[in-house]
Amino acid sequence: MAIIPYGRQDITTADIDAVVEVLQSDFLTQGPMVPRFELSVAEHVGATHAVAVNSATSALHIACLALGLGPGDSLWTTPISFVASANCALYCGARVDFVDIDPRTYNLCPLALARKLQAAELSGHLPKVLVPVHLAGQPCDMQAIHALAQRYGFRVIEDASHAVGGKYQGSFIGDGRYSDITVFSFHPVKIITTAEGGLAVTNNPELFQRMNLLRSHGITRDPEHMQGLAHGPWYYEQVELGFNYRMTELQAALGVSQMTRLDDYVARRHTLAARYDELLSDLPLTLPWQHPDSYSGRHLYVVRLKLNEVERTHLEVFEALRAAGIGVNLHYIPIHIQPYYQRMGFAATDFPEALRYYHEAISLPLYQTLEEAQQDRVVNALREALGQ
Incomplete structure (x- = not known):
């Protein structure tokens, strides 16, 4: 597949x-x-x-x-x-x-x-x-x-x-x-x-x-x-x-x-993101919140795992999705915990919200040519990875 x-x-x-x-x-x-x-x-x-x-x-x-x-x-x-x-x-x-x-x-x-x-x-x-x-x-x-x-x-x-x-x-x-x-x-x-x-x-x-x-x-x-x-x-x-x-x-x-297609691309991404919002609403996830003053470019669709409601770890969910052929990613590893920046004296705990985000976040597939059948496959794989 x-x-x-x-x-x-x-x-x-x-x-x-x-x-x-x-x-x-x-x-x-x-x-x-x-x-x-x-x-x-x-x-x-x-x-x-x-x-x-x-x-x-x-x-x-x-x-x-x-x-x-x-x-x-x-x-x-x-x-x-x-x-x-x-x-x-x-x-x-x-x-x-x-x-x-x-x-x-x-x-x-x-x-x-x-x-x-x-x-x-x-x-x-x-x-x-x-x-x-x-x-x-x-x-x-x-x-x-x-x-x-x-x-x-x-x-x-x-x-x-x-x-x-x-x-x-x-x-x-x-x-x-x-x-x-x-x-x-x-x-x-x-x-x-x-x-x-x-x-x-x-x-x-x-x-x-x-x-x-x-x-x-x-x-x-x-x-x-x-x-x-x-x-x-x-x-x-x-x-x-x-x-x-x-x-x-x-x-x-x-x-x-x-x-020439920029506005259409962004609109399509919004359509797909709204569909994700609906399909994922019953899962133990924090879905992307959108500020009412904004119209996002919708480059990424990032979910956060509610780890206290999931029996698997962040890594286990990520690996299960990859094994199912879903090319998820994580955006991003906090810059301050990179070895180069650690050598400057930054500690991992310096920015706790960023670290918390890193331990929970997964970027799901989102691009303008993503088909609804593919999106359904992503959702089903995520549901299974979460044990739902």
């Missing part, structure tokens, strides 16, 4: 045709498709500027650099995320710390953040940058986070790797109302894909120019940004230490094609 993965891409004939057209064109990189993809995302989410790069990790890195994060500074984020949300600070030579999660949304908790900021102000160790992560596609409480940013003077990068196409307070995530920069991911298991790829959006022209420069070696051909006089049409200047983080034309063409 075929394995049902927890996520997968949907590639259509139109996507293939778009990529083939680029392969037959004059440009495989640094052509017209990357700007076209940037414009399509920026216009969709309501942002002024977009910078496409080769991964969301790269987007986080240049976003941090654009905000001036460096040695002596600190970045705070959630422990329940992929390691890139924290590693981006280390790339800049900054320190990392974490804020525990909200037990209902699994996102960074604004109440825990307020308490930590109050203590940090007294000790003189406020963060320079905060990276709230919209886990599973559900936006964080950005209005509360923005208010704290205004009070304590830190900058905000929304890690919306799970959330393209989602909304907060009726507006698309990425419109920049409550943050300086928003980052999206287009990895194949995400909502839309460019194979590998990421993108940062902002409404700040200076941040846009800085990220645009940093993604391409810190090199400019724009006379307005040169420090000397141009010597000829061949002339360019490296004015910053940048990186080769560019997105290719093939990736961008795939992205442009996928963007």
Whole structure:
């Protein structure tokens, strides 16, 4: 019996045709498709500027650099995320710390953040940058986070790797109302894909120019940004230490094609999630809670086991599902318990809500082409794994 993965891409004939057209064109990189993809995302989410790069990790890195994060500074984020949300600070030579999660949304908790900021102000160790992560596609409480940013003077990068196409307070995530920069991911298991790829959006022209420069070696051909006089049409200047983080034309063409189906993809994910809610309602599980102010991108469907009502352990349920051909996963292992971060001095018990989540969470298959018969198979396997 075929394995049902927890996520997968949907590639259509139109996507293939778009990529083939680029392969037959004059440009495989640094052509017209990357700007076209940037414009399509920026216009969709309501942002002024977009910078496409080769991964969301790269987007986080240049976003941090654009905000001036460096040695002596600190970045705070959630422990329940992929390691890139924290590693981006280390790339800049900054320190990392974490804020525990909200037990209902699994996102960074604004109440825990307020308490930590109050203590940090007294000790003189406020963060320079905060990276709230919209886990599973559900936006964080950005209005509360923005208010704290205004009070304590830190900058905000929304890690919306799970959330393209989602909304907060009726507006698309990425419109920049409550943050300086928003980052999206287009990895194949995400909502839309460019194979590998990421993108940062902002409404700040200076941040846009800085990220645009940093993604391409810190090199400019724009006379307005040169420090000397141009010597000829061949002339360019490296004015910053940048990186080769560019997105290719093939990736961008795939992205442009996928963007035409973004709203349909998110709607389909909502339909499947609602069906999960109904089919799983009688099982000893905590189902994903959705904030009334949000319209999640629904990247993941995470259930938590009510272990006091289940005779099997978390591991036993997980392994039983895998043995039944259900490609469940766990998003995520708390960053602060990774060996690299343990060596920095973090203890597993530092963020108890995150640790509790880790001991109970399982990500069930959710993607736009998941069929109802496959979903029924997932539910039946889970029911059996729980001994129900």
